[in-house]
Amino acid sequence: MILAARVLVDGSSGLEFDYSIPDRLVGKLQIGSRVRIPLRTRSATGTVNALNEISDAAPEAMHLREIVAVVGDHPVVTETLLRLGRWIADYYGASMESVMRCLLPEAVRADKHSAKESQQAILLREPKPADLDELARKAPRQASILRELAALGHPIAVVDLGQGARGSVQALVEKKWITIGIAEVERDPHGEEEYVANAMLALTREQAVAVEAVMAAVSQPSESKPILLYGVTGSGKTEIYLQTIQQTLDAGMSAIILVPEISLTPQTVERFKTRFAAIQKQVAVLHSGLSQGERFDEWHKIQRREARIVIGARSAIFAPLDKLGLIVVDEEHEHTYKQESPPRYHARDIAVLRAAMEPCAVLLGSATPSLESWNNHLQGKYDLCSLTQRIDDRSLPLIRIVDMRRESAGGGGDRGAPAIVSERLRSAVEKRLEKGEQTILFLNRRGFARSLLCPACGHVCECRHCSLPLTFHRGAERLICHICGFQQIAPRKCPKCADPAIRFAGYGTERVEEVLRKVFPQARLARVDADTMRKKNALRDTLNDFKRHKLDMLVGTQMIAKGLHFPSVTLVGILNADLGLYIPDFRAGERTFQLLTQVAGRAGRGEMEGEVFIQTFTPHSPSIQFARHHDFLGYADQELAFRRQFAYPPFTHAVLLTTKSTHERRAEFTLETLHKRLEKELPAGVLMGEPATSPLAKAAGQFRFQLMLRAPRARAITRHLQAVLGKMPLPEDVHLTVDVDPFSLS
Ligand code: ADP
Numbered sequence: 001m002i003l004a005a006r007v008l009v010d011g012s013s014g015l016e017f018d019y020s021i022p023d024r025l026v027g028k029l030q031i032g033s034r035v036r037i038p039l040r041t042r043s044a045t046g047t048v049n050a051l052n053e054i055s056d057a058a059p060e061a062m063h064l065r066e067i068v069a070v071v072g073d074h075p076v077v078t079e080t081l082l083r084l085g086r087w088i089a090d091y092y093g094a095s096m097e098s099v100m101r102c103l104l105p106e107a108v109r110a111d112k113h114s115a116k117e118s119q120q121a122i123l124l125r126e127p128k129p130a131d132l133d134e135l136a137r138k139a140p141r142q143a144s145i146l147r148e149l150a151a152l153g154h155p156i157a158v159v160d161l162g163q164g165a166r167g168s169v170q171a172l173v174e175k176k177w178i179t180i181g182i183a184e185v186e187r188d189p190h191g192e193e194e195y196v197a198n199a200m201l202a203l204t205r206e207q208a209v210a211v212e213a214v215m216a217a218v219s220q221p222s223e224s225k226p227i228l229l230y231g232v233t234g235s236g237k238t239e240i241y242l243q244t245i246q247q248t249l250d251a252g253m254s255a256i257i258l259v260p261e262i263s264l265t266p267q268t269v270e271r272f273k274t275r276f277a278a279i280q281k282q283v284a285v286l287h288s289g290l291s292q293g294e295r296f297d298e299w300h301k302i303q304r305r306e307a308r309i310v311i312g313a314r315s316a317i318f319a320p321l322d323k324l325g326l327i328v329v330d331e332e333h334e335h336t337y338k339q340e341s342p343p344r345y346h347a348r349d350i351a352v353l354r355a356a357m358e359p360c361a362v363l364l365g366s367a368t369p370s371l372e373s374w375n376n377h378l379q380g381k382y383d384l385c386s387l388t389q390r391i392d393d394r395s396l397p398l399i400r401i402v403d404m405r406r407e408s409a410g411g412g413g414d415r416g417a418p419a420i421v422s423e424r425l426r427s428a429v430e431k432r433l434e435k436g437e438q439t440i441l442f443l444n445r446r447g448f449a450r451s452l453l454c455p456a457c458g459h460v461c462e463c464r465h466c467s468l469p470l471t472f473h474r475g476a477e478r479l480i481c482h483i484c485g486f487q488q489i490a491p492r493k494c495p496k497c498a499d500p501a502i503r504f505a506g507y508g509t510e511r512v513e514e515v516l517r518k519v520f521p522q523a524r525l526a527r528v529d530a531d532t533m534r535k536k537n538a539l540r541d542t543l544n545d546f547k548r549h550k551l552d553m554l555v556g557t558q559m560i561a562k563g564l565h566f567p568s569v570t571l572v573g574i575l576n577a578d579l580g581l582y583i584p585d586f587r588a589g590e591r592t593f594q595l596l597t598q599v600a601g602r603a604g605r606g607e608m609e610g611e612v613f614i615q616t617f618t619p620h621s622p623s624i625q626f627a628r629h630h631d632f633l634g635y636a637d638q639e640l641a642f643r644r645q646f647a648y649p650p651f652t653h654a655v656l657l658t659t660k661s662t663h664e665r666r667a668e669f670t671l672e673t674l675h676k677r678l679e680k681e682l683p684a685g686v687l688m689g690e691p692a693t694s695p696l697a698k699a700a701g702q703f704r705f706q707l708m709l710r711a712p713r714a715r716a717i718t719r720h721l722q723a724v725l726g727k728m729p730l731p732e733d734v735h736l737t738v739d740v741d742p743f744s745l746s
């Protein structure tokens with residue numbers, strides 16, 4: 001018998017080969033180990049994903065080549081993670097190579113990286129301005145590196161100086177400006193703040209029940225279900241995460257906490273860091289904002305078993321922690337958990353799966369659970385813990401609906417165009433300004449898809465088959481349904497009340513800021529959106545200014561809807577609740593309900609009561625009505641009934657096919673051909689629409705067409721699709737994407 005290792009080769013789009021294990025390496029390598037191997041005429045790296053015994057007599061035993069070396073001290077992926085990876089590749093139809101890129105970030109994979117990483121550029125003497133000027137004339141790159149080092153005041157990894165910096169670094173070494181060393185520099189992604197541990201709070205009765213349920217699952221993971229923590233905003237969910245993680249650590253196990261997006265949830269992350277400040281070295285933070293060097297450090301902290309808590313955005317679900325006891329998914333309904341490039345996995349779903357494989361406990365928390373999770377609770381697959389009260393019995397804010405159909409254009413809108421600020425909201429803001437209280441105005445950012453909504457009567461053009469808004473395609477003057485492919489000529493007037501205003505476009509954040517400055521000239525206000533917050537720390541600085549009361553008002557997009565806690569905000573206004581509501585997406589209503597609830601949750605978090613105004617042209621809409629009454633249960637009931645009736649998720653799984661090409665006809669034709677082939681022998685229970693232009697009809701020079709399929713099981717669709725695609729080569733200039741359980745339908 002020969003002991004052989006099956007190795008998944010890096011950068012090979014999923015090739016696997018068997019290698020024999022030489023005596024000197026026996027016992028030094030296990031599943032998940034990184035190894036150096038010969039591949040044809042070169043040397044390559046890969047990951048061991050199986051160990052087999054092969055009989056000496058077997059023909060393949062003759063040809064086995066030997067593993068050259070084991071890289072690193074510990075396996076970088078666990079056996080469970082490899083199993084999880086295979087599942088992801090299969091379910092989402094992704095290559096194993098793309099999955100491995102999630103399991104092993106680039107910084108960790110390149111084993112040469114570690115050596116490079118420790119190379120630090122260290123400044124030997126302070127350059128004077130004159131020195132820098134002189135250097136800049138002859139060697140601008142050297143000057144900029146020197147300037148950066150002087151400004152930083154500490155050494156920096158050579159790799160972090162950017163591409164092609166090596167030559168300049170070498171020159172600077174020769175000129176004795178700097179030296180290269182293996183300086184032990186703590187790269188600290190935690191920032192400069194000092195964290196002082198904050199004490200555990202005495203739990204409320206509801207919190208205590210939840211903590212007990214979670215800890216029961218931590219100690220008996222194979223006998224427990226995932227736990228859905230449904231708690232209204234401000235009910236103390238975060239405190240439950242903190243205490244259950246503490247107890248998991250005390251029991252000798254590790255924990256992962258997923259947050260939607262670190263840069264958007266600074267306050268939540270801060271609370272974790274402060275609580276665990278005493279064991280800061282055991283906390284690793286993973287997110288997309290890290291430099292390669294920082295990412296490398298954080299991963300190695302995990303691999304060396306130093307880190308026992310990992311906080312991170314979606315990719316942190318792959319953190320190779322051992323003795324994993326608990327996974328927490330905060331704001332489990334958030335769309336950022338879905339990765340929008342291959343593999344298009346959903347981190348919440350992967351968390352549940354990983355928990356079952358480990359096994360460990362998994363806690364999904366939200367004030368507005370996704371209907372997927374809620375339905376899993378209704379079907380008995382998840383256990384439910386509820387927090388029905390805000391802490392200290394603070395009341396939920398009073399929500400008022402402003403019917404914008406009745407508003408004159410006097411609120412700052414142009415003649416004929418819809419008003420931006422209603423009279424009622426304007427006077428409410430005035431009152432806050434007089435009393436020195438704070439206001440947040442929220443703009444429900446629209447996608448590119450535009451529906452036709454009549455500002456005079458609130459009518460929305462919908463598909464009669466699918467009960468979803470039709471999308472207006474301006475060039476073609478058509479309305480298209482992106483679920484079933486139904487098309488019609490776009491009307492020039494409202495079909496219900498004949499008002500031509502149905503064709504007017506809306507407004508963006510910039511326009512809103514302009515109007516607000518005019519309406520409230522005395523207010524100190526800041527706009528928060530992707531454009532104004534591009535600079536590093538801009539969001540954090542603005543939020544700090546707001547907290548210190550240097551600002552009266554924030555106006556912004558989704559960015560300010562999440563997890564923020566400002567005690568002196570007493571007024572929240574939602575300027576245009578409809579914008580996100582009438583898009584061609586069966587989750588549009590759900591997302592709007594979530595947003596309104598989350599945004600409303602920003603008000604009245606302090607001693608003072610909060611008030612919320614929702615401006616809308618469609619006050620009758622269920623998402624708005626249920627949000628107004630803080631009625632998640634009522635909303636979920638009626639929305640689930642709608643989804644069931646029209647066979648939308650969570651009652652089916654959707655698969656979205658998109659063809660993209662610079663040749664419009666070819667993208668369209670390819671999808672039509674695929675559609676025809678899929679139609680033949682379409683498995684029972686699979687619903688397929690017609691191919692149609694995407695809501696985003698053209699992006700990055702590529703025309704886009706899409707086709708949606710739905711079925712009770714996603715695999716019924718993907719199996720059929722694979723069989724058809726296997727026999728149908730795609731034209732080279734057409735790119736097909738397959739999105740299983742898509743979140744964004746464009
Ligand atoms: P959620 O995460 O549900 O929105 P938080 O965890 O942010 O709620 O709690 C809201 C506020 O109540 C926070 O300021 C938090 O410190 C405080 N809080 C939470 N639990 C308790 C408790 N048991 N006793 C006192 N204050 C608490």
Ligand code: ZN
Pocket residue numbers: 463464465466467481482483484485486
């Ligand atoms: Zn339709």
